[in-house]
Amino acid sequence: MYQYNEFDRNFVNQRVAHYRDQTERYLQGDLSEEEFLQLRLRNGLYVQRLAPMLRVAIPYGTLSSQQLRALASISNDFDRGYGHLSTRQNMQFNWPALEDVPDILQALADVDMHAIQTSGSCIRNVTTDQFAGAAADEDIDPRPFCELLRQWSTSHPEFEWLPRKFKIAVTGATFDRAAIGVHDIGIRINGSSEQPENALVDIYAGGGLGRTPVLGALIREQLPVKHLLTYTEAIMRVYNRYGRRDNKYKARIKILVRALTAEGFKAQVDEEWAAINHEQGAVPAAELSRLSAFFAPPSFAELDNAGELLGTQRLENPAFNRWMKHNVHPHRVRGYSVVTLSTKTTGMPPGDVSSDQMDAVASWADSYGFGEIRISHEQNFVLPHIPQDKLYGLWQQADAVGLGHFNAGLISDMICCPGGDYCSLANAKSLPVAEAIQRRFADYDYQHDLGNLDLNISGCMNACGHHHVGHIGILGVDKKGEEFYQISLGGHAGHSGESPRLGQIVGPSVAREEVCDVIEKVIQVYLEHRFVGETFLSCFNRIGILPFKESIYAKAA
Amino acid sequence: MPRLLKKIHGDWQICDVAEISWKTQEEWRAGSALQVSVDAEPAPGWLDASSIAIEFPAMTDGRGLSLAVLLRNRLGYSGELVARGSVHQDIAHFLARCGFDVIELPDEERLETALRWIDPHTGYYQPSVISRESALNNAS
Numbered sequence: 001m002y003q004y005n006e007f008d009r010n011f012v013n014q015r016v017a018h019y020r021d022q023t024e025r026y027l028q029g030d031l032s033e034e035e036f037l038q039l040r041l042r043n044g045l046y047v048q049r050l051a052p053m054l055r056v057a058i059p060y061g062t063l064s065s066q067q068l069r070a071l072a073s074i075s076n077d078f079d080r081g082y083g084h085l086s087t088r089q090n091m092q093f094n095w096p097a098l099e100d101v102p103d104i105l106q107a108l109a110d111v112d113m114h115a116i117q118t119s120g121s122c123i124r125n126v127t128t129d130q131f132a133g134a135a136a137d138e139d140i141d142p143r144p145f146c147e148l149l150r151q152w153s154t155s156h157p158e159f160e161w162l163p164r165k166f167k168i169a170v171t172g173a174t175f176d177r178a179a180i181g182v183h184d185i186g187i188r189i190n191g192s193s194e195q196p197e198n199a200l201v202d203i204y205a206g207g208g209l210g211r212t213p214v215l216g217a218l219i220r221e222q223l224p225v226k227h228l229l230t231y232t233e234a235i236m237r238v239y240n241r242y243g244r245r246d247n248k249y250k251a252r253i254k255i256l257v258r259a260l261t262a263e264g265f266k267a268q269v270d271e272e273w274a275a276i277n278h279e280q281g282a283v284p285a286a287e288l289s290r291l292s293a294f295f296a297p298p299s300f301a302e303l304d305n306a307g308e309l310l311g312t313q314r315l316e317n318p319a320f321n322r323w324m325k326h327n328v329h330p331h332r333v334r335g336y337s338v339v340t341l342s343t344k345t346t347g348m349p350p351g352d353v354s355s356d357q358m359d360a361v362a363s364w365a366d367s368y369g370f371g372e373i374r375i376s377h378e379q380n381f382v383l384p385h386i387p388q389d390k391l392y393g394l395w396q397q398a399d400a401v402g403l404g405h406f407n408a409g410l411i412s413d414m415i416c417c418p419g420g421d422y423c424s425l426a427n428a429k430s431l432p433v434a435e436a437i438q439r440r441f442a443d444y445d446y447q448h449d450l451g452n453l454d455l456n457i458s459g460c461m462n463a464c465g466h467h468h469v470g471h472i473g474i475l476g477v478d479k480k481g482e483e484f485y486q487i488s489l490g491g492h493a494g495h496s497g498e499s500p501r502l503g504q505i506v507g508p509s510v511a512r513e514e515v516c517d518v519i520e521k522v523i524q525v526y527l528e529h530r531f532v533g534e535t536f537l538s539c540f541n542r543i544g545i546l547p548f549k550e551s552i553y554a555k556a557a
Numbered sequence: 558m559p560r561l562l563k564k565i566h567g568d569w570q571i572c573d574v575a576e577i578s579w580k581t582q583e584e585w586r587a588g589s590a591l592q593v594s595v596d597a598e599p600a601p602g603w604l605d606a607s608s609i610a611i612e613f614p615a616m617t618d619g620r621g622l623s624l625a626v627l628l629r630n631r632l633g634y635s636g637e638l639v640a641r642g643s644v645h646q647d648i649a650h651f652l653a654r655c656g657f658d659v660i661e662l663p664d665e666e667r668l669e670t671a672l673r674w675i676d677p678h679t680g681y682y683q684p685s686v687i688s689r690e691s692a693l694n695n696a697s
């Protein structure tokens with residue numbers, strides 16, 4: 001992973017000093033609430049329903065064991081002993097005191113971390129494939145390019161005060177696990193990690209969820225990667241100058257792209273790019289090699305696949321067998337596997353992890369996996385490089401602390417926002433709905449039979465829970481002061497290999513008590529109509545929404 | 558006399574200055590001081606201004622930053638560039654790196670804060686209007 005040098009360390013330390021001074025001036029009354037709001041947001045500090053919330057950047061979801069231990073002690077020293085994995089691969093603390101935040105930021109800086117630009121109308125943490133550098137379907141490791149973008153966008157003098165927040169996602173694999181189609185900028189890198197300077201990039205712009213969900217448009221194909229920063233600069237400048245600032249619901253880049261049309265927007269960006277001295281601004285090949293070297297594969301041992309051993313272990317232990325089936329993914333190197341540690345245990349809010357769990361994950365990363373940890377946008381931990389003969393031991397330890405659930409990719413592995421329990425913008429609670437669904441569909445054989453099924457829940461149309469791209473999406477709405485839920489079907493984020501698509505709303509919203517029944521009806525329709533081996537999504541694509549509508553809204557006989 | 562933050566021979570200072578009579582784009586002619594809004598489109602004629610001010614409608618309005626970059630890098634304007642209006646002391650360092658060399662602030666305390674934090678880092682990740690150096694170029 002990327003290692004800070006003196007420059008990076010100075011930078012984050014100086015950022016902490018600046019923010020400490022801003023906090024002190026606010027507490028002395030020299031900065032108004034309004035002024036301080038803008039400054040604290042750019043350091044990840046929100047003030048929420050119950051308390052402040054601090055969002056810590058985990059650049060492109062990659063974390064060392066030492067960093068995860070530091071997060072665990074921060075959660076003990078300054079919070080209530082837990083943290084929350086977010087859908088943008090960050091970690092959030094829900095109860096820090098505003099006065100303590102400079103000290104928390106210093107504790108982060110001490111392990112080469114920060115909370116810079118994790119909120120506010122600026123370029124946010126760049127996200128990517130949680131299996132980067134390990135996945136069997138990867139062409140090129142996206143992380144060096146993410147780090148390039150992270151550095152370039154950090155305190156960029158021109159782009160810190162945009163019309164609205166700005167999210168960039170990058171992928172380099174066949175299956176897009178980074179959901180690049182629903183980001184302000186989505187980047188697909190083509191090439192090989194051996195020659196990063198020869199990579200070519202496809203750039204999508206104008207995607208996003210929220211109250212107006214839009215899929216990004218492909219505005220540039222096969223751009224030589226040395227131009228990645230100048231082309232991004234051109235996009236940012238057009239957006240910064242012409243994006244709407246009069247209405248925050250119309251301020252995302254997607255609205256600008258739509259107003260200009262994708263062709264019109266592209267023409268404007270290309271014109272701006274032509275005017276930039278893009279040879280002077282090109283990323284030197286030496287810089288790309290320097291960054292890529294940080295992400296060179298760890299020193300993998302020469303191992304054989306442990307098929308026989310695993311076969312025996314799986315036969316002996318059905319619970320391990322289930323976990324192997326769903327939570328262990330193919331690695332690019334023989335004898336290794338990628339492991340998802342699910343946080344979606346019934347009764348726990350999706351993505352919440354205790355400090356003990358963080359410490360445990362860090363120690364497994366050290367014992368088995370080169371000290372490397374990832375956070376997925378599905379709000380789970382990932383250990384990217386586990387030798388296959390260690391899987392059984394790892395699973396036993398994980399299971400003992402509530403991280404050994406078999407459900408990765410299944411219906412109970414839902415994405416869910418904090419909703420009405422924590423969030424002041426919510427129309428409805430989301431956590432109790434998630435829990436009720438997990439309880440209803442707890443049976444393993446049933447879940448396994450359903451196969452991969454993305455169920456995503458948001459407590460309001462801001463769409464933090466990505467409901468638009470769930471195979472089943474659930475959205476909290478307010479109906480005359482009461483909490484209702486709108487169901488949509490057939491969305492997907494792109495990780496199945498197809499291009500992403502937004503779900504279709506199935507009909508009038510339903511009360512909380514009815515949600516589980518409705519989901520069950522949806523699943524019944526699927527089970528009745530599917531061909532052998534047909535996934536929920538393919539089945540939906542074939543039969544359309546009508547049979548689902550008919551079943552859900554059939555008049556009681 | 559109004560006091561403001563000004564970069565003189567590369568050094569930022571708080572100083573007294575003579576009041577300038579700013580003209581809007583409509584009233585303005587060559588040799589006088591031009592004040593533009595953040596959504597103005599830069600025109601080559603502006604090179605004849607005695608001074609250019611960009612007026613910020615809100616502290617969060619980043620359009621003035623892009624406009625300043627275009628004036629400096631695209632138009633090649635090298636004269637005085639003034640940030641006016643809803644300018645905030647904690648954004649002064651961004652203004653400085655986008656090529657402003659005069660920053661107006663309403664009171665002495667804000668001027669002092671802005672001066673204290675006009676260059677909060679010993680180095681930056683990206684090149685800017687005022688420096689070609691960056692972490693990215695250092696590698697090569």
Ligand code: HEM
Binds near residue numbers: 086092462
């Ligand atoms: C706790 C209080 C929270 C508040 C007040 C909040 C607020 C918002 C708002 C207003 C938006 C919509 C922005 C827009 O469309 O322009 C948004 C989007 C989003 N939020 Fe949150 N959020 C909260 C928590 C979270 C959490 C905990 C997560 C991660 C699990 C999260 C992940 C996201 C994501 C991924 C989006 C992106 C949707 C998009 O692309 O538009 N948020 N949030």
Ligand code: SF4
Binds near residue numbers: 417419423
């Ligand atoms: S989707 Fe709505 S309710 Fe859920 S966290 Fe985001 S803003 Fe809050």
